[in-house]
Amino acid sequence: MLPLDAAAYANRWRPRHPGEKALLSLGLLVLTLVLPTWPGAAITGALALVLVLGPAGLAVRVLWRAVRVPLGFVLTGMLPLLVSLGGDPWLRWEPAGLPQAAQLAGRATAALLCLLLFAATTPLADLLPRLDRLGVPPAVTEVAALTYRFLFLLLESLRAVRDAQAGRLGFRTWRASYRSLTGQGAAVFVRAFDRARRLEQGLASRGYTGSLRVQVQARPLSPAFVAATCVLLAAVVAATTLLTPR
Template sequence: QVGGPDGFLSPAPHGPQRAAELLLRTSAASLGVLLFAFTTPMSDLLPRLVRAGVPAPLVDVALVTYRMSFLLLNSVRRVRDAQAARLGHTTRAAAWRSLGGLGATAFVRSFDRAARLQAGLAGRGYDGTLRVLVPEARISVRFTAASLTLLAALAALTLVLERPLS
C-alpha cells in the first residue's frame, strides 16, 4: 500500500516543527555565507588559500574567472545599451535578433580579451603562477574577543533551547 492511513499524502506529527527548524538552519547558513562573500574581497581571499594548501593553479583559475566574469558582464551591458540606443528591442523579432547578436558579440569579445590577457601575461614573464601582493592582516584583539563571546553565547543559548522543557 502506498501512503499512510490518511491517504497518499499525510502530514507527519512533528512535520511543521521540523520544517521550521530546517528553514531556520538553512537561512542562517546561507546568511553566513553571504556575509562572508560580501565582506571579504576575493583579491585578499584567494592568495590566502594558496597559503592554506589549495593548489596554486586552482586558485589562479578562480582568480582569472572572477576577474573575467565582471569584464564579461560589463561588456554585455555596453552592447545591450548600444542595441537599445539603436532601437534593437522595438519588436519581439528585433529583441530576439538583438539577443542573438548580444550572445555572439559577447562570445567573440570574451575570446579576444582572453587572447590579449594571455599575450599580456606572456609579456610579463608569466611562469604558471599569478603573484598578488597581499598585505598582512592584523588581528584585532577586541574583535576576536567579541566574536568568541558571541559564539559562546550562541552555543549556550543552543544548549538551553535544545534541552527538553519537562
C-alpha cells in the same frame, strides 16, 4: 563593480584580517548546520544579520539586493514540501509538509546570512593571496582570480552590446527582443574568447612563469576579536541547549 563587491571594499570591517571574519562567519555557518533549526539556526541567522548591518555597516538595500535572488530559490525549494500529488484531488495542500518547509527555509536563510557576513566584508583581493599560506595550490587561486576578473569584463561587454541593440530599437517587439538576445549571446561569446586570447598574450609577454606575485597588505590578527568570536560561538551553543525543548 557589483554592489556586494563595492560593500566589501567600503564596510567598517575591511581593515580586519580575513581570518578573523572567516572564523566568525564560518563558525556561525557550522553551528547553523549542526544545531537544531529552532532555535539554533534562528539565533545564528539573527546574529549574522545584526553583525552585517551593525558593526560591519552594510546598507539594508545592498543586503536586500544580495539576498533576494537566493531567497527566491529557497522559496522555490519549499513549494514541493507544501503540496502532494496523486489521489483526489490530484494536486492538494499537504499540512504535514509545513514543518519541514519551515525548517528548510529557516536553516537555508540563516546559512545564507552567515555566508554574506563574510562575502560582504572581505574582498576577494584580500582573500586569494592569503590562501597560498594555507597550502592552496597557486594555480587554483590564480584561476579563481582570473575568473573573478572575467565576470566583470563579460558584464561590461554584455552592457555595451545591450545598449547598442537598444539604440537600434532591438527590443521594440517580442520577436525583435528574441533576435537581439540571440545576437547578444553570440557577440559576448566572441568577445570573451578575444579577451582570453589577449590576456594570455599579455601574460606571456610579461614572462609569466606559473604564478602571479602580488603585494599583500599586512593585517595583524586581533586577539580580542578572536576571543570575542569564540565566546559568541560558545554562547550560541549554550543558548540553543537551554532553549531546545527536551
